[in-house]
Amino acid sequence: MQDIKEVLEMYSNSIYSEIKSALSTISPDELKEASIHLTDAGGKMLRPTLTILSCKAVGGDESDAIKSAAAIELIHTFSLIHDDIMDKDDIRRGKPAVHKVWGEPVAILAGDTLFSKAFQLVINAKSDVGSSQYANDTLATVADACVKICEGQAWDMGFEGNFEVKEEEYLDMIFKKTAALLATATKAGAIMGKGSEEEIAMMYDYGRFIGLAFQIRDDYLDLVSDEESLGKPVGSDIVEGKMTLIVVNALEKASADDKNKLIAILENDNSSPSDVDTALNIFEKYGSLEYSNNLAKEYVNNAKELLDLLPDSDYKNALKLIADYVLDRKK
Template sequence: MQDVTEILGKYSDNINSEMKTSLSNISPDELKEASIYLTKAGGKMLRPSLTILTCESVGGNISNASKSAAAIELIHTFSLIHDDIMDDDDIRRGKPSVHKVWGDSVAILAGDTLFSKAFELVISAKDDVVSGDSIHEALATVADACVKICEGQACDMSFEGDFNVKEEEYLDMIFKKTAALIAAATKTGAIVGGATPEQISALYEYGRLIGLAFQIQDDYLDLVSDEESLGKPVGSDIVEGKMTLIIVNALEKASPKDNQKLVEILKSDNCSQNDIDKAMEIIEKYNSLQYITNLAQEYVKKAKELLEILEDSEAKKALILIADYVLKRQN
């Protein structure tokens, strides 16, 4: 875990510098402060680091990928701001969320500004060491991910109160909402690094698989982690009646009686600790936690196998470590 923390921290200064430069000329000041607020609050820097690492893994260097990496982080931040507005969440990265500080209208504009600046950053890389054709392909990749993020959020919202969601539908939703941007990060890095079409395809799939595993691990941690590590009450997904892969799997396997009881708990507006415990009994009865753990492990195993297309390098080693980290992290 420490190795991965060091890997992700290795590129943070460069990424933050690119973002700071990009956002420096925003006006008025209120919009600028709202826009840069979350970029200064920290974060894992997983996505932009993957962009740089995949670039390096195919023979490129940090100068090829730094602007695209920063763009990926801006898009991630834009999505967080808008998610917090839609979910009315109070806290993000340990601080009051943007819309709680500046209000919904300014927060929406801040998200839109970050979204636009991201595309500006990708385009500006052409002035450095990336070919026009590569910039065009990178732009298309980033744009596609942005559309998928919106589709995924819409699907997630449509699942609220729908307890007949199937596994295939849920996996498609988390691909779009979470994994698509991670896949875009790895694909963009490969593109600007000068990868072959086969390498680009493999690294996109690597990103897709670890992105799916990342979200499945989030679902898992909500039920098995401790509150201090998780940063929110354990079992909050049950309290909020969220459809996660664990719930989807348990409902599909459960007897009519257990299915009905679990749905009653998920629908409840006053979910008690006893209700959470009962829901966990049903989940454990049908081995749903083990099922999603096995699925996430299979995704990570396949993701690492895809890296065999790359020459041995420190970047390749880092990509392997990050794939393992997705399942070992505790928050």
């Protein structure tokens, strides 16, 4: 395994086949097509790959975790469909969002269908590992993640226009909205691989750390990347008035004058490129970009250190490579 592309493609065909099989019985055809739309559009398959790698890293087989891996990807896809509706986003993975093709009612049903199919997959996974206990433990983990995703989304919406959000509150929000499912992916793999209690707990924390770093890196890239890599205008989070770790940190450190300037830009629905530049200058002035990037690095290092508890293997190395990818990616 030489690079991240190879790692993320290792199990993609198996995961895709499992998903297609799970969704093949959906009717009517319109609902089936809407449900498979985002999977057919592509995607990194990061979360299900983490599930299988975590399973194999603790001594399990791919077949033990394939249904749980597919379930994790369905949960992720369900959340994307509903997010696009709530955020009124028209494009996802380079294609029209589900609600733009089939309308909001069918899109909501498609998301609900994927959510339900995910739980069916985990329940059926007991036949792969020869015991219902592993599937039950994974089911409980997935259900907990789903609650956290909804809580995180609610907190995220509640933070809009609230310029007193504290760092601890923001980190708790992104844990629930983003990191919880990554942590569930790695924990589920360890459970289905019949790992020890220590290994299962460690893999959850590994997923939690890289999940936090993943979202913080997203915030950072929005400001330092280029439009071609991002697939959207640089600084769009500023234009949309989003609360990110960078914004939270800057607002906590800024002088009254700079704080008022930044809030005015975030509140303006028609912020100009010069406004974005002003915000960037404020972030640079108070070291908020560097702070955000350093915290993401710290989380990734914590994740990699946890993996030292595992025996050496190609799968452990692949998990370390994914941790590095979370930090080094450009989009």
